[in-house]
Amino acid sequence: MRKLLFMTALVCLAAFLMGGATLAWFTSQDTNEGNEFIAGTVKITAERNLGDPIPGPMFYTTREQGNFSDPSWPDHATGQWYPGKTETRQLVVYNQGSLHVKLNGLSAEVTGIDDPALAQAWAEKMNVKVFVSSSPGSVLFDGTLDQLLEGQYPTAAQPFLGAQNGSNLHLSFEVEMDTSAGNALQGLEPVVAFSVYAIQA
Amino acid sequence: MMRWKIVSSLMVLALAAALISGATFAWFTSQATNANNLFQAGTLTINVSNPNGGGAAFNVGNMAPGDVVSGTLNLVNTGSLPCKVRARVVGEASGLANVLEVNFNNQGWQPLTSVLNTWFLVENGNAIASGATVSLPAQVRMMASAGNEHQNQTWSGDIEFEAIQDNTSL
Numbered sequence: 001m002r003k004l005l006f007m008t009a010l011v012c013l014a015a016f017l018m019g020g021a022t023l024a025w026f027t028s029q030d031t032n033e034g035n036e037f038i039a040g041t042v043k044i045t046a047e048r049n050l051g052d053p054i055p056g057p058m059f060y061t062t063r064e065q066g067n068f069s070d071p072s073w074p075d076h077a078t079g080q081w082y083p084g085k086t087e088t089r090q091l092v093v094y095n096q097g098s099l100h101v102k103l104n105g106l107s108a109e110v111t112g113i114d115d116p117a118l119a120q121a122w123a124e125k126m127n128v129k130v131f132v133s134s135s136p137g138s139v140l141f142d143g144t145l146d147q148l149l150e151g152q153y154p155t156a157a158q159p160f161l162g163a164q165n166g167s168n169l170h171l172s173f174e175v176e177m178d179t180s181a182g183n184a185l186q187g188l189e190p191v192v193a194f195s196v197y198a199i200q201a
Numbered sequence: 202m203m204r205w206k207i208v209s210s211l212m213v214l215a216l217a218a219a220l221i222s223g224a225t226f227a228w229f230t231s232q233a234t235n236a237n238n239l240f241q242a243g244t245l246t247i248n249v250s251n252p253n254g255g256g257a258a259f260n261v262g263n264m265a266p267g268d269v270v271s272g273t274l275n276l277v278n279t280g281s282l283p284c285k286v287r288a289r290v291v292g293e294a295s296g297l298a299n300v301l302e303v304n305f306n307n308q309g310w311q312p313l314t315s316v317l318n319t320w321f322l323v324e325n326g327n328a329i330a331s332g333a334t335v336s337l338p339a340q341v342r343m344m345a346s347a348g349n350e351h352q353n354q355t356w357s358g359d360i361e362f363e364a365i366q367d368n369t370s371l
Contacts, residue, residue: 039229046233059238080243082282082366091235099229112239126240177242186280187244193236200229 292358
């Protein structure tokens with residue numbers, strides 16, 4: 001008799017469920033809204049600096065080529081180049097982004113010499129050393145200019161540049177025309193763009 | 202437990218495959234450029250000429266013992282860089298050379314054979330500015346002691362000049 005009652009109840013429950021009836025369990029819900037994920041920025045800028053506030057190239061032959069139209073500022077024109085000549089100029093890299101960065105690459109582009117073979121020959125005779133001005137042992141690159149012509153060249157040292165507003169790093173570019181440069185390089189007027197690369201630290 | 206091991210193994214395999222296939226990581230990067238750096242190479246050239254016209258400083262015929270002839274060469278730094286210059290007389294130390302003496306750049310008389318192929322410094326080795334001209338006077342005389350055996354002999358030679366940039370020693 002008892003078995004009969006149990007089976008009947010079970011059949012009723014099954015019929016109840018198959019009929020799509022809802023179960024009114026106790027439930028609750030809450031939401032944590034407004035979660036925000038803002039990506040930081042990596043942005044560097046660079047300016048030459050040897051005590052002057054005038055934007056322009058680090059290396060220039062004459063005062064005019066260095067954009068020194070204001071007579072109150074002394075220029076640092078290199079004059080013409082010849083084998084054995086060495087000049088050092090400074091580039092200040094600013095961290096304008098919101099993230100810490102480290103400098104990890106250098107590159108250069110040469111224009112002003114129509115013959116690609118001659119441009120290559122010239123670049124092979126220009127020795128370039130890039131180091132942190134305040135720490136000469138921290139050398140980013142020490143080689144010939146032609147090594148920088150194939151795109152981003154990984155630096156040896158990767159100096160850190162914090163994200164604090166106005167954070168900057170002075171880099172020294174020491175350039176020498178090799179003493180083995182021959183007469184074929186006389187009178188050339190190559191123009192070089194130096195690029196610095198940064199990556200999030 | 203077995204299912205978790207299978208899942209984790211598959212994840213490791215997927216990561217390895219991604220690394221092997223050269224998947225890139227998109228770190229944030231930036232670049233700054235300092236453009237228009239000009240490296241203008243200078244030029245180093247000289248030009249030597251006879252201010253009296255003609256090519257050679259000396260073209261003398263019919264010399265006799267005791268004769269003295271004068272000539273001048275002008276050396277011009279036609280390059281854009283200052284330079285140092287040296288010069289030498291090149292020729293055979295034979296025949297009439299044995300009885301010729303030279304007074305080059307007012308340095309005093311010397312037997313030609315003693316100065317042949319020997320460099321001497323122009324302007325005492327000091328730098329010659331771009332565009333500057335240096336006048337180089339020279340005298341040649343036939344020794345009064347020259348005997349008849351030198352009659353109708355000839356000697357010819359060249360005066361070579363070599364310039365080098367100012368920051369280098371000659």
